Amino acid sequence: AILEILEFPDPRLRTKAKPVTDFGDELQQQIDSMFETMYAAPGIGLAATQVNIHKQFFVIDVSDDKSEPLVFINPQIVEKRGVEEMEEGCLSFPGVYAKVQRANEIVVKALDRHGKPFEMDTGELLAVCIQHENDHIEGKLFVDYLSPLKRNRIRKMLEKQQNNNSKHL
Ligand SMILES: O=C(O)C[C@@H](Cc1ccccc1)C(=O)SCC(=O)c1ccccc1
Numbered sequence: 001a002i003l004e005i006l007e008f009p010d011p012r013l014r015t016k017a018k019p020v021t022d023f024g025d026e027l028q029q030q031i032d033s034m035f036e037t038m039y040a041a042p043g044i045g046l047a048a049t050q051v052n053i054h055k056q057f058f059v060i061d062v063s064d065d066k067s068e069p070l071v072f073i074n075p076q077i078v079e080k081r082g083v084e085e086m087e088e089g090c091l092s093f094p095g096v097y098a099k100v101q102r103a104n105e106i107v108v109k110a111l112d113r114h115g116k117p118f119e120m121d122t123g124e125l126l127a128v129c130i131q132h133e134n135d136h137i138e139g140k141l142f143v144d145y146l147s148p149l150k151r152n153r154i155r156k157m158l159e160k161q162q163n164n165n166s167k168h169l
Pocket residue numbers: 042043044045046047087088089090091092128129132133136
């Protein structure tokens with residue numbers, strides 16, 4: 001199913017997700033719906049928090065032909081190296097793009113969709129995306145790296161957009 005993506009400044013985006021313990025059907029269906037929702041947006045990542053599911057997992061596919069779907073459950077970034085700045089988007093901030101500095105190489109440990117542990121050492125776009133999604137499940141948003149002035153401008157712009165949308169409904 002296509003799920004509704006929460007939009008800033010929705011306070012539920014600030015929720016700290018809980019670790020996943022049950023890998024049964026409900027989780028499997030949630031994972032499939034998150035891929036469907038991500039591809040439809042379109043996006044290259046989607047965290048459970050963004051669709052109001054407060055469990056520690058996210059999905060990513062940075063390929064341009066939907067050929068590399070990745071699931072990270074109970075992820076831990078165990079190493080960060082270097083710094084790189086990248087223009088990021090966020091599906092919870094439609095139309096907003098901002099430059100964010102993040103580590104440009106990371107080692108991440110997580111469980112796959114069947115609960116099997118894996119480790120990944122990666123860089124560039126995938127590393128940036130993993131850090132962006134990992135922030136989401138901790139209730140952190142990419143605007144938190146910007147100045148309060150910029151963050152407030154973005155909040156005002158999105159609130160105006162949301163008011164307009166609700167008028168047309
Ligand atoms: O809100 C999200 O987590 C999704 C976000 C992930 C992300 C993008 C760029 C840098 C870091 C993290 C997005 O996918 S925004 C949309 C986007 O970047 C994109 C959409 C279509 C094709 C390529 C990129």
